[in-house]
Amino acid sequence: MALLILFNLLFPDGMVIWARAFFSGRTPTSEQVSAANIHAYVGITVLLLASIRLCLRFIQGVPPEPREEPAFIRAVARISHWAFYALFFIMPLSGIAAYYFGSKGAAFAHGGPIKTLMWVLIVAHIAGVLVHQFYWKTDLLKRMTSGVN
Template sequence: MATDATAGTTASPRYTKVAIWLHWLIGAAVIVNIGLAMLTEGLPRETHREAMAIHKALGVTVLALTLIRIAWRLGHRPPPLPASIPAWQRPLSRIVHFLFYALLILLPLSGWVWMSAADRPIDFFGLFTLPPIAAPGKALADTMHERHEMLGLTMLALVIVHVLAALKHQFVDRSGVNARMNPF
């Protein structure tokens, strides 16, 4: 393992380039989707509708990229955490990552079920329309709308925790853990 001269810590081995780029693509898409959902709510109806079309297609993209990332992960073990990471943070890291993967699957699927139940097809950037995965029904649409929003707020909270933890590792702990996911 290489020594980080600036921090005096031992840097961890890196994730594969594929895992790194999938992480950043998914992360960017999630942040854009949170912004589209939260920041366009009060805009004029047509503007909001256009933003939601992008939100839905981007959600499908997140789902596809997440499935690719999971398949990649099954064949490529992540690098170990640096020895400097406290024991109590190790299981917490695994829990947060598990929750991310669960939300990255459940959030787009809940939106897809919601749109199917609301009888509003999802257009994938003008290339094709996704088939419905639930029968139309107001009760199911209302329930999935609520669940989708709850999952979205949970994702927002998890993203904030993740970013704050990364900043702590980088600037307070200087653990070198962030170098594992640096694409450059």
Template sequence: MSDTGVTTYSKTQVVLHWSIALLILVQFLAHDGMEHVWRAFRRGQDAAANDVPMAYMHVVLGLAVLVLACWRLWLRVRIGVPPVSGMEHPALQLLAKATHLVIYALIFIVPLSGVAAWFLNVPGAGLVHVLGKDILLYVVLLHTAGALFQHFVLKSDVLRRMLFLQQA
């Protein structure tokens, strides 16, 4: 996909990247209400009234992540992405590709497993959701560390391309 002649990300791709990142951050920080409601649901109990709005917010934001991820993947296929910087060791390039692949997979798996657990009561889907969320956290941290390494150590333009600092 990087051989399309694209030299930078489109403004839409950048906005989608940061929108998804922000939504995921909110989901990580504000998931307690959903956990409480989920536990009550699993036990056949009524949820605390103050937890229900947070659970609904979690569902809506999770669905938003899924919709934005679909849009982002569609744009990636349709218009492509810029090539890798080429400044790093081939092993680091492989790690970066694997990290991106895992992130893309998880921004679909985590919301879809949440939908399967919440709306369809699919056995095991809640566990997949929680494990996927935990893995996503660590992979996003690795992704962030890689971007900072590219910027501060290799002095590449990788981070600037995702910060509106280098737009076509």
């Protein structure tokens, strides 16, 4: 999921070009539609994978929080994880509303504040992992990359 999300965040050009044409009243070319479709299909894949991931989270649970973390940081981690889950759904759904239903407001939200919030969470997530790895010296990075507790 991370790679798909980063792909769409780093390479939105096809969709941006399509959106400029569409929302200015011009008919996008077939090449523009094809490029936009790649972005859309990656986003839909993220939505499907997020649904599976959320189901697995409810069925299997989550690993225990590291005891080395202060209680406040554990609460921040829980909030940020649920914010990620919310964005895993909100981002693709707003993109679907923009691309398939022509919602200009959804397009603005998708490419503006929602995208910015996703980047903020990604940076905070990376910072949190680095603190775990080098300050608290937990095995969090290993758990994230291999799934081993």
